[in-house]
Amino acid sequence: xxxxxxxxxxxxxxxxxxxxxxxxxxxxxxxxxxxxxxxxxxxxxxxxxxxxxxxxxxxxxxxxxxxxxxxxxx
Numbered sequence: 001x002x003x004x005x006x007x008x009x010x011x012x013x014x015x016x017x018x019x020x021x022x023x024x025x026x027x028x029x030x031x032x033x034x035x036x037x038x039x040x041x042x043x044x045x046x047x048x049x050x051x052x053x054x055x056x057x058x059x060x061x062x063x064x065x066x067x068x069x070x071x072x073x074x
Contacts, residue, residue: 008064011056017063024067030055039070 028044038049047070
């Protein structure tokens with residue numbers, strides 16, 4: 001059974017962001033802190049945190065932009 005494509009316009013979840021990372025062939029994972037989110041593993045250890053209280057305060061498209069900007073900085 002194939003998974004449905006991610007709807008980038010929807011509010012994000014940690015699981016959806018991590019799926020987005022996996023689909024892009026990345027090993028980094030999104031983790032939550034107190035009032036912020038950070039990336040672990042791989043190059044994510046050097047990526048800056050994202051300061052938002054809830055992952056869903058940002059759309060999945062916004063998270064994709066955050067990820068792309070970090071990948072392009074590397």
